Amino acid sequence: MSAAAIGEPLTRVDGRAKVTGAAKYAAEFEVPHAAHAVMVTSTVASGRITRMDTTAAERSPGVVTIMTPANAPRLPNNGRAAVNPPAGRVLQLLQDAEVHYNNQPIAVVVAETLNQALLAAALIDVRYQSTPPKLDFQAGFPAAHVGKNKIPSMLSEGDVAQGFAAAEVTVEQIYTTPKQNHNPMEPHGTIASWDGELLTLHDATQYIFGVKQTVAKTLGIPEDNVRVLCPYTGGGFGSKGSTWSHVVLAAMAAKVAKRPVKLVLERPQMFGPVGGRPETYQHIVLGAKRDGTLTAIRHDCYSHVSTVEDFVEPSSSQTRMLYAAPVITTSQKLVSLNVGTPTFQRAPGEATGTFALEIAMDELAVALNMDPVALRLKNYAEADPTSHKPFSSKHLRECYEQGAGRFGWSKRNPAPRSHREGNLLIGYGMATATYPANRSESQAAVRFEPNGRVTVLSGTQDLGTGTYTIMAQVAAAKLGLPITLVDAKLGDTRQPQGPVSGGSQTAASVTPAVQAAAEQAVLKLVTLEISNPGSPFYGALPEELDFKEGKLLRRSAPASGIPFTEIVGRNGGAAVEAKASAKPSQDVEEYSQHSWGAVFAEVAVDESLGMPHVRRLTAVYDVGTLLNEKTGKSQLIGGLVWAQSLALEEETHIDPTTGRPVNNNLAEYHMPVNLDIGALDVSALGTPDKNFEPLGGRGIGEIGITGASAAIANAIYHATGKRFRDAPITPDKLLA
Amino acid sequence: MTGTKKGCDHGQCGSCTVIAGGRRINSCLSLALVHQGDTVTTIEGLAHGDQLHPVQTAFLEHDGYQCGYCTPGQIMSAVALLDEVRKGQPSQVTPELRKAGPVELTPDEIKERMSGNLCRCGAYPGIVAAVQQAYGQTQS
Numbered sequence: 001m002s003a004a005a006i007g008e009p010l011t012r013v014d015g016r017a018k019v020t021g022a023a024k025y026a027a028e029f030e031v032p033h034a035a036h037a038v039m040v041t042s043t044v045a046s047g048r049i050t051r052m053d054t055t056a057a058e059r060s061p062g063v064v065t066i067m068t069p070a071n072a073p074r075l076p077n078n079g080r081a082a083v084n085p086p087a088g089r090v091l092q093l094l095q096d097a098e099v100h101y102n103n104q105p106i107a108v109v110v111a112e113t114l115n116q117a118l119l120a121a122a123l124i125d126v127r128y129q130s131t132p133p134k135l136d137f138q139a140g141f142p143a144a145h146v147g148k149n150k151i152p153s154m155l156s157e158g159d160v161a162q163g164f165a166a167a168e169v170t171v172e173q174i175y176t177t178p179k180q181n182h183n184p185m186e187p188h189g190t191i192a193s194w195d196g197e198l199l200t201l202h203d204a205t206q207y208i209f210g211v212k213q214t215v216a217k218t219l220g221i222p223e224d225n226v227r228v229l230c231p232y233t234g235g236g237f238g239s240k241g242s243t244w245s246h247v248v249l250a251a252m253a254a255k256v257a258k259r260p261v262k263l264v265l266e267r268p269q270m271f272g273p274v275g276g277r278p279e280t281y282q283h284i285v286l287g288a289k290r291d292g293t294l295t296a297i298r299h300d301c302y303s304h305v306s307t308v309e310d311f312v313e314p315s316s317s318q319t320r321m322l323y324a325a326p327v328i329t330t331s332q333k334l335v336s337l338n339v340g341t342p343t344f345q346r347a348p349g350e351a352t353g354t355f356a357l358e359i360a361m362d363e364l365a366v367a368l369n370m371d372p373v374a375l376r377l378k379n380y381a382e383a384d385p386t387s388h389k390p391f392s393s394k395h396l397r398e399c400y401e402q403g404a405g406r407f408g409w410s411k412r413n414p415a416p417r418s419h420r421e422g423n424l425l426i427g428y429g430m431a432t433a434t435y436p437a438n439r440s441e442s443q444a445a446v447r448f449e450p451n452g453r454v455t456v457l458s459g460t461q462d463l464g465t466g467t468y469t470i471m472a473q474v475a476a477a478k479l480g481l482p483i484t485l486v487d488a489k490l491g492d493t494r495q496p497q498g499p500v501s502g503g504s505q506t507a508a509s510v511t512p513a514v515q516a517a518a519e520q521a522v523l524k525l526v527t528l529e530i531s532n533p534g535s536p537f538y539g540a541l542p543e544e545l546d547f548k549e550g551k552l553l554r555r556s557a558p559a560s561g562i563p564f565t566e567i568v569g570r571n572g573g574a575a576v577e578a579k580a581s582a583k584p585s586q587d588v589e590e591y592s593q594h595s596w597g598a599v600f601a602e603v604a605v606d607e608s609l610g611m612p613h614v615r616r617l618t619a620v621y622d623v624g625t626l627l628n629e630k631t632g633k634s635q636l637i638g639g640l641v642w643a644q645s646l647a648l649e650e651e652t653h654i655d656p657t658t659g660r661p662v663n664n665n666l667a668e669y670h671m672p673v674n675l676d677i678g679a680l681d682v683s684a685l686g687t688p689d690k691n692f693e694p695l696g697g698r699g700i701g702e703i704g705i706t707g708a709s710a711a712i713a714n715a716i717y718h719a720t721g722k723r724f725r726d727a728p729i730t731p732d733k734l735l736a
Numbered sequence: 737m738t739g740t741k742k743g744c745d746h747g748q749c750g751s752c753t754v755i756a757g758g759r760r761i762n763s764c765l766s767l768a769l770v771h772q773g774d775t776v777t778t779i780e781g782l783a784h785g786d787q788l789h790p791v792q793t794a795f796l797e798h799d800g801y802q803c804g805y806c807t808p809g810q811i812m813s814a815v816a817l818l819d820e821v822r823k824g825q826p827s828q829v830t831p832e833l834r835k836a837g838p839v840e841l842t843p844d845e846i847k848e849r850m851s852g853n854l855c856r857c858g859a860y861p862g863i864v865a866a867v868q869q870a871y872g873q874t875q876s
């Protein structure tokens with residue numbers, strides 16, 4: 001088998017485990033004597049618990065312990081947040097009787113079996129003193145506050161009044177997106193077991209090191225006493241990036257029960273206690289000259305937060321860098337509501353922000369009687385319009401060109417309602433996609449094993465993102481080996497520390513560390529050999545040697561190679577391992593770093609039923625190097641499915657009186673099924689961005705959800721002549 | 737055995753799909769007692785040793801998954817689907833209900849018949865391609 005190459009569409013190295021059912025997710029580990037815990041959650045949105053009667057529950061068969069605010073172990077600092085987001089959040093750990101939202105954890109029941117725990121939980125009688133909850137988002141605007149975020153809350157570039165005065169055409173509209181919940185298919189779950197002072201957690205997470213740190217700090221124990229394991233994560237999309245209450249509650253319950261405890265959330269408990277995407281209300285004003293040149297952009301956003309913690313959904317972030325307008329003003333304000341704390345959900349900010357901005361751009365194109373692609377090219381930003389830095393790499397123009405060509409955009413008659421097939425109105429729409437390129441420090445190790453295999457390790461996660469595969473692939477490519485000789489290991493805090501799998505940064509952070517570790521491991525082989533009199537390379541200079549196809553050789557005599565197993569053997573048969581760390585260089589600060597894409601949509605709307613169907617999406621992305629074409633494309637496709645969901649299906653409905661999530665299940669929380677998805681034509685330019693990271697790859701997990709939802713909304717306008725600015729665009733709205 | 741997954745416990749997601757008595761079911765809605773005497777096949781029972789079932793191989797080749805959590809259910813559904821179309825069982829999108837013999841396995845037939853299995857990762861196009869490949873390989 002030939003050596004692995006970067007970009008090659010290799011099949012996932014963990015694929016076999018997944019298709020045979022052998023892959024073990026957090027809650028599936030068999031921990032001897034584990035008891036089953038269930039979380040009890042509040043049924044009011046605001047107030048305090050006045051009485052919790054557990055008498056009947058305690059007498060219920062199989063009950064081991066019941067943890068309530070009255071008897072839960074007291075935590076240092078009252079269990080207040082000890083670690084900053086994303087890992088640490090403000091949690092509900094039974095330290096007081098306050099209720100901040102409906103569905104908040106208020107007790108934990110531990111029993112011998114799951115059914116016994118569920119039965120006992122149902123027998124707990126809770127009384128509340130309710131206070132009127134704050135649930136009306138828009139009513140909160142006058143009292144909205146400014147949150148802390150890396151994006152300053154109010155920014156303006158240029159003279160705003162002058163910018164709009166110079167406009168000959170203005171578009172001003174309100175766009176909204178609803179509350180959403182991540183709903184990964186694997187429910188959140190934790191198995192906690194104590195061995196004396198040592199705590200082991202099997203946790204469904206996007207950030208094992210974040211869990212380790214947060215749980216240790218919250219419980220007030222040394223970090224070294226906590227080990228977190230998560231070899232497979234059944235999807236996360238941001239919800240598993242933070243350590244939520246149930247993780248710490250499981251550890252507390254195991255301590256009280258004096259035995260391991262397994263706590264898995266029920267699906268309805270994933271609506272509130274583990275975050276979600278906040279509702280947004282976005283006011284956009286675009287001013288332009290008749291020829292399409294933007295003179296000013298205003299983008300003011302409101303989003304909601306809980307009453308316990310702020311989280312900014314920065315919907316205005318792309319507005320600050322996407323189009324070259326001389327005047328750009330944006331703001332972000334927050335409204336506190338009695339709901340679960342919102343959090344990062346796939347492309348926080350850009351997902352909702354591009355929905356608004358890219359519909360507004362379509363409206364401007366209509367107002368100017370201009371082609372939507374031409375309008376975007378007219379305002380193409382050659383450098384970041386607000387930071388004024390050059391882009392690390394930008395080939396968005398090619399994305400528009402190739403996308404338009406592949407889609408057949410030139411065949412579009414610009415007039416709305418101009419294409420009909422019987423009852424169906426057909427429309428074409430397009431939009432720009434963008435997401436920042438993120439990277440952080442990461443460690444990895446590479447080990448030459450005595451059996452001729454190579455192991456690559458990093459304490460990161462694979463949420464389906466292909467991390468196992470690209471770790472193995474990058475190591476194999478670096479060492480000139482076939483991927484079948486490389487084993488990737490991740491998901492254990494005993495491994496070298498990896499970053500959070502969030503912000504599309506895992507690949508760009510971990511693979512440079514893998515490369516560095518591979519280099520260091522080779523250097524170790526070299527060092528061993530040149531100082532070993534028994535080696536044919538004894539006394540050689542390191543620069544005279546090279547490592548190819550698993551062999552160490554003299555550059556001057558390529559046939560001189562000896563396999564690394566021989567070197568490992570000469571070294572007493574112990575594996576040769578090196579660890580390395582890699583972080584972004586200082587130079588990257590000189591650039592504005594983003595990924596780009598152009599998305600084109602064809603939508604058919606049944607005029608009498610109001611049913612929209614996305615027939616096809618064509619998307620061309622500039623995401624730098626694709627490390628693995630197969631898994632990379634799957635990520636982009638997954639993002640597009642999410643975009644369609646945002647545009648047409650998803651919404652968490654909160655009861656306006658009780659604050660209860662109403663559609664808290666997978667039947668009523670609509671997300672796309674297989675038949676909803678049309679033909680997807682996804683491609684990536686593959687132009688490396690070496691200003692960003694050594695292999696030139698930028699993240700791909702989130703960009704797919706950006707822009708595409710607006711392309712769909714714009715296609716619906718083109719089909720029907722009706723403009724929809726509120727997601728999701730459901731049949732009732734289409735028929736109204 | 738932990739291959740069969742629980743995504744909702746309410747018959748809403750298909751993660752727990754197994755084949756019992758020759759038909760695919762959401763196992764979370766079924767009592768073991770009801771299947772007294774039936775053969776039950778879970779994801780663990782598809783491969784023969786190292787030899788994967790053609791549907792499993794096709795999922796690997798077409799990347800019909802990402803996180804893998806819905807995958808055992810998707811694969812069990814796909815295996816059952818192949819049998820259903822061969823037996824001529826129509827679906828909601830089958831154009832000709834009275835035609836005897838196997839149903840023509842169009843992309844829409846696959847999508848409709850796989851729509852009881854949610855995939856939040858959005859691996860749907862890969863799943864359709866995998867079913868197509870497996871159908872081609874197992875046709876005889």
Ligand code: FES
Nearest residue numbers: 743745747750764
């Ligand atoms: S777990 Fe059975 S259908 Fe969801």
Ligand code: FES
Nearest residue numbers: 802804806855857
């Ligand atoms: S592969 Fe993740 S839910 Fe389908």
